[in-house]
Amino acid sequence: MSSRGFQLGIWARAVLAGLILIFPAGAMALEGFYGEWSSALNAAKSSGKPLFVVFAHEGCPECAKLESVLAGERARQALDNAVKLLLEYSDYPQLADRYNVSATPTLILLSPDSNWTRCVYRDVGSQSVAEILAIGRRIDSMVAAPRKTEPTAATSARQTAQPATANPAPKAKTTKSSRKSTRPPASSYSQGDETAPIFIPRRQVSRSATQASRDYDYYEGPTQYNDYQPW
Numbered sequence: 310m311s312s313r314g315f316q317l318g319i320w321a322r323a324v325l326a327g328l329i330l331i332f333p334a335g336a337m338a339l340e341g342f343y344g345e346w347s348s349a350l351n352a353a354k355s356s357g358k359p360l361f362v363v364f365a366h367e368g369c370p371e372c373a374k375l376e377s378v379l380a381g382e383r384a385r386q387a388l389d390n391a392v393k394l395l396l397e398y399s400d401y402p403q404l405a406d407r408y409n410v411s412a413t414p415t416l417i418l419l420s421p422d423s424n425w426t427r428c429v430y431r432d433v434g435s436q437s438v439a440e441i442l443a444i445g446r447r448i449d450s451m452v453a454a455p456r457k458t459e460p461t462a463a464t465s466a467r468q469t470a471q472p473a474t475a476n477p478a479p480k481a482k483t484t485k486s487s488r489k490s491t492r493p494p495a496s497s498y499s500q501g502d503e504t505a506p507i508f509i510p511r512r513q514v515s516r517s518a519t520q521a522s523r524d525y526d527y528y529e530g531p532t533q534y535n536d537y538q539p540w
Contacts, residue, residue, distance in 0.1 A: 339395045340385070344394075344395060346404060349393075349394040353419075357421055359392070359419055360418070361388055361416070361418055363375065363393075364416075365395060365396070365398060365413050366399060369413045372414045374435040375436055384442070384445075387445030412433050414433070415432070416431070418430035418444075429451040430447075
Protein backbone atom coordinates (compact mmCIF):
# COMPACT_ATOMS: atom_id res chain seq x y z
CA MET A 310 0.00 0.00 0.00
CA SER A 311 1.37 3.42 -0.94
CA SER A 312 1.88 6.09 1.65
CA ARG A 313 -0.96 8.09 0.09
CA GLY A 314 -3.36 5.17 0.43
CA PHE A 315 -2.27 4.63 4.00
CA GLN A 316 -2.93 8.29 4.81
CA LEU A 317 -6.40 8.11 3.22
CA GLY A 318 -7.17 5.03 5.28
CA ILE A 319 -6.20 6.80 8.49
CA TRP A 320 -8.30 9.82 7.50
CA ALA A 321 -11.35 7.67 6.75
CA ARG A 322 -11.09 5.91 10.09
CA ALA A 323 -10.76 9.25 11.87
CA VAL A 324 -13.86 10.59 10.13
CA LEU A 325 -15.77 7.44 11.00
CA ALA A 326 -14.68 7.68 14.62
CA GLY A 327 -15.81 11.30 14.71
CA LEU A 328 -19.20 10.40 13.33
CA ILE A 329 -19.58 7.70 15.97
CA LEU A 330 -18.83 10.26 18.68
CA ILE A 331 -21.28 12.78 17.24
CA PHE A 332 -24.03 10.25 16.58
CA PRO A 333 -23.77 7.38 19.08
CA ALA A 334 -25.25 3.97 18.31
CA GLY A 335 -29.02 4.13 18.04
CA ALA A 336 -29.16 7.92 17.79
CA MET A 337 -31.15 9.32 14.88
CA ALA A 338 -29.56 12.18 12.96
CA LEU A 339 -31.85 15.04 11.94
CA GLU A 340 -30.71 18.62 11.51
CA GLY A 341 -31.82 20.85 14.34
CA PHE A 342 -32.83 17.89 16.53
CA TYR A 343 -31.02 16.38 19.46
CA GLY A 344 -30.61 12.63 19.35
CA GLU A 345 -30.05 11.93 23.04
CA TRP A 346 -32.32 12.60 26.02
CA SER A 347 -29.87 14.00 28.56
CA SER A 348 -28.29 16.50 26.17
CA ALA A 349 -31.71 17.72 25.03
CA LEU A 350 -32.90 18.03 28.63
CA ASN A 351 -29.82 20.06 29.56
CA ALA A 352 -30.44 22.37 26.61
CA ALA A 353 -34.06 22.80 27.69
CA LYS A 354 -32.99 23.63 31.24
CA SER A 355 -30.51 26.20 29.97
CA SER A 356 -33.03 27.90 27.69
CA GLY A 357 -36.21 27.34 29.69
CA LYS A 358 -37.93 26.09 26.56
CA PRO A 359 -40.33 23.15 26.38
CA LEU A 360 -39.20 19.83 24.92
CA PHE A 361 -40.64 18.69 21.61
CA VAL A 362 -39.97 14.95 21.51
CA VAL A 363 -40.48 12.59 18.59
CA PHE A 364 -40.34 8.84 19.22
CA ALA A 365 -39.49 7.10 15.96
CA HIS A 366 -38.30 3.65 14.97
CA GLU A 367 -35.93 2.49 12.27
CA GLY A 368 -37.81 0.83 9.44
CA CYS A 369 -41.09 2.60 10.25
CA PRO A 370 -42.56 4.05 7.00
CA GLU A 371 -44.63 6.69 8.80
CA CYS A 372 -41.55 7.73 10.77
CA ALA A 373 -39.63 8.23 7.54
CA LYS A 374 -42.41 10.46 6.20
CA LEU A 375 -42.42 12.53 9.37
CA GLU A 376 -38.64 12.89 9.40
CA SER A 377 -38.69 14.20 5.84
CA VAL A 378 -41.21 16.85 6.91
CA LEU A 379 -39.23 17.79 10.03
CA ALA A 380 -36.05 18.12 7.97
CA GLY A 381 -37.58 21.00 6.04
CA GLU A 382 -36.60 24.54 6.95
CA ARG A 383 -40.16 25.73 7.52
CA ALA A 384 -40.86 22.96 10.02
CA ARG A 385 -37.61 23.54 11.90
CA GLN A 386 -38.28 27.25 12.17
CA ALA A 387 -41.85 26.66 13.31
CA LEU A 388 -40.54 24.61 16.23
CA ASP A 389 -37.79 27.05 17.24
CA ASN A 390 -39.60 27.97 20.46
CA ALA A 391 -38.95 24.42 21.73
CA VAL A 392 -35.93 22.19 22.12
CA LYS A 393 -36.36 19.48 19.49
CA LEU A 394 -35.50 15.86 20.21
CA LEU A 395 -35.72 12.81 17.96
CA LEU A 396 -35.40 9.49 19.81
CA GLU A 397 -35.12 5.92 18.64
CA TYR A 398 -38.01 4.19 20.37
CA SER A 399 -36.12 0.97 21.10
CA ASP A 400 -33.27 2.85 22.83
CA TYR A 401 -35.55 4.44 25.46
CA PRO A 402 -38.06 1.83 26.63
CA GLN A 403 -38.38 3.31 30.13
CA LEU A 404 -38.94 6.80 28.77
CA ALA A 405 -41.50 5.42 26.34
CA ASP A 406 -43.31 3.69 29.21
CA ARG A 407 -43.26 6.87 31.28
CA TYR A 408 -45.14 8.76 28.58
CA ASN A 409 -47.30 5.81 27.44
CA VAL A 410 -45.72 5.63 24.00
CA SER A 411 -46.77 2.40 22.31
CA ALA A 412 -46.64 3.34 18.61
CA THR A 413 -44.34 5.24 16.30
CA PRO A 414 -44.10 7.97 15.39
CA THR A 415 -45.40 9.62 18.57
CA LEU A 416 -44.98 13.35 19.18
CA ILE A 417 -45.17 14.86 22.66
CA LEU A 418 -44.53 18.31 24.11
CA LEU A 419 -43.17 18.52 27.67
CA SER A 420 -43.71 21.68 29.69
CA PRO A 421 -40.85 23.27 31.68
CA ASP A 422 -43.17 24.18 34.57
CA SER A 423 -43.02 20.57 35.81
CA ASN A 424 -39.30 19.97 35.21
CA TRP A 425 -40.23 18.65 31.76
CA THR A 426 -42.42 15.82 33.03
CA ARG A 427 -45.89 17.20 32.18
CA CYS A 428 -47.12 16.33 28.71
CA VAL A 429 -49.23 19.15 27.24
CA TYR A 430 -49.52 17.77 23.72
CA ARG A 431 -49.55 14.32 22.14
CA ASP A 432 -50.19 12.98 18.68
CA VAL A 433 -49.49 9.74 16.87
CA GLY A 434 -48.67 9.36 13.20
CA SER A 435 -47.01 11.33 10.46
CA GLN A 436 -47.72 15.05 10.15
CA SER A 437 -47.88 17.36 7.18
CA VAL A 438 -45.95 20.61 6.98
CA ALA A 439 -49.15 22.54 7.71
CA GLU A 440 -49.79 20.45 10.81
CA ILE A 441 -46.25 21.02 12.09
CA LEU A 442 -46.67 24.76 11.52
CA ALA A 443 -49.91 24.67 13.50
CA ILE A 444 -48.18 22.86 16.36
CA GLY A 445 -45.44 25.48 16.36
CA ARG A 446 -47.99 28.30 16.65
CA ARG A 447 -49.66 26.59 19.62
CA ILE A 448 -46.58 25.66 21.64
CA ASP A 449 -46.58 28.78 23.83
CA SER A 450 -50.32 28.62 24.51
CA MET A 451 -50.20 24.90 25.33
CA VAL A 452 -47.38 25.42 27.80
CA ALA A 453 -49.14 28.43 29.36
CA ALA A 454 -52.42 26.55 29.81
CA PRO A 455 -53.35 26.08 33.50
CA ARG A 456 -52.28 22.82 34.96
CA LYS A 457 -55.06 20.39 35.78
CA THR A 458 -55.26 19.58 39.48
CA GLU A 459 -55.15 15.92 40.33
CA PRO A 460 -58.17 14.98 42.49
CA THR A 461 -57.38 14.08 46.08
CA ALA A 462 -59.23 11.49 48.15
CA ALA A 463 -61.17 14.22 49.95
CA THR A 464 -62.07 15.92 46.68
CA SER A 465 -63.24 12.64 45.19
CA ALA A 466 -65.38 11.96 48.26
CA ARG A 467 -67.03 15.37 47.99
CA GLN A 468 -67.70 14.85 44.31
CA THR A 469 -69.25 11.42 44.79
CA ALA A 470 -71.31 12.27 47.88
CA GLN A 471 -74.91 13.18 47.14
CA PRO A 472 -76.06 16.56 48.46
CA ALA A 473 -78.30 16.37 51.51
CA THR A 474 -81.66 17.68 50.39
CA ALA A 475 -85.05 17.35 52.01
CA ASN A 476 -87.53 15.17 50.20
CA PRO A 477 -90.25 17.39 48.76
CA ALA A 478 -93.61 16.94 50.36
CA PRO A 479 -96.12 15.16 48.12
CA LYS A 480 -98.63 17.46 46.53
CA ALA A 481 -102.16 17.20 47.86
CA LYS A 482 -104.54 15.68 45.38
CA THR A 483 -107.07 18.27 44.36
CA THR A 484 -110.63 17.00 44.08
CA LYS A 485 -113.89 18.66 43.27
CA SER A 486 -115.01 18.52 46.87
CA SER A 487 -111.73 19.93 48.22
CA ARG A 488 -112.08 23.02 46.08
CA LYS A 489 -115.36 23.86 47.88
CA SER A 490 -115.67 25.14 51.38
CA THR A 491 -116.03 22.42 54.00
CA ARG A 492 -119.38 22.31 55.75
CA PRO A 493 -119.79 21.46 59.43
CA PRO A 494 -120.58 17.82 60.20
CA ALA A 495 -124.24 16.86 60.34
CA SER A 496 -124.05 16.20 64.08
CA SER A 497 -123.53 19.91 64.67
CA TYR A 498 -127.05 20.64 63.48
CA SER A 499 -130.29 19.88 65.23
CA GLN A 500 -133.51 18.77 63.63
CA GLY A 501 -135.37 21.75 62.25
CA ASP A 502 -132.26 23.91 62.32
CA GLU A 503 -132.74 26.62 59.69
CA THR A 504 -128.98 26.93 59.14
CA ALA A 505 -128.68 23.28 58.09
CA PRO A 506 -127.95 22.73 54.38
CA ILE A 507 -130.87 21.69 52.23
CA PHE A 508 -128.94 19.10 50.26
CA ILE A 509 -125.80 17.29 51.39
CA PRO A 510 -123.99 14.34 49.83
CA ARG A 511 -123.89 10.95 51.44
CA ARG A 512 -121.09 10.79 54.01
CA GLN A 513 -119.95 7.83 56.00
CA VAL A 514 -119.52 8.92 59.59
CA SER A 515 -117.16 6.99 61.84
CA ARG A 516 -118.95 3.99 63.30
CA SER A 517 -116.85 4.29 66.45
CA ALA A 518 -118.80 7.37 67.47
CA THR A 519 -121.19 6.97 70.34
CA GLN A 520 -124.95 7.34 70.14
CA ALA A 521 -124.65 10.58 72.10
CA SER A 522 -122.63 12.16 69.30
CA ARG A 523 -125.64 11.78 66.99
CA ASP A 524 -123.55 10.94 63.90
CA TYR A 525 -125.60 9.60 61.05
CA ASP A 526 -125.21 7.63 57.86
CA TYR A 527 -126.95 9.47 55.06
CA TYR A 528 -128.61 7.84 52.09
CA GLU A 529 -126.99 7.70 48.65
CA GLY A 530 -127.40 10.82 46.52
CA PRO A 531 -128.78 14.25 47.37
CA THR A 532 -131.33 14.02 50.10
CA GLN A 533 -133.12 16.23 52.53
CA TYR A 534 -131.06 16.89 55.64
CA ASN A 535 -133.91 15.70 57.87
CA ASP A 536 -134.06 12.32 56.10
CA TYR A 537 -131.44 10.66 58.22
CA GLN A 538 -131.03 7.17 59.54
CA PRO A 539 -129.71 6.86 63.09
CA TRP A 540 -127.43 3.97 63.99
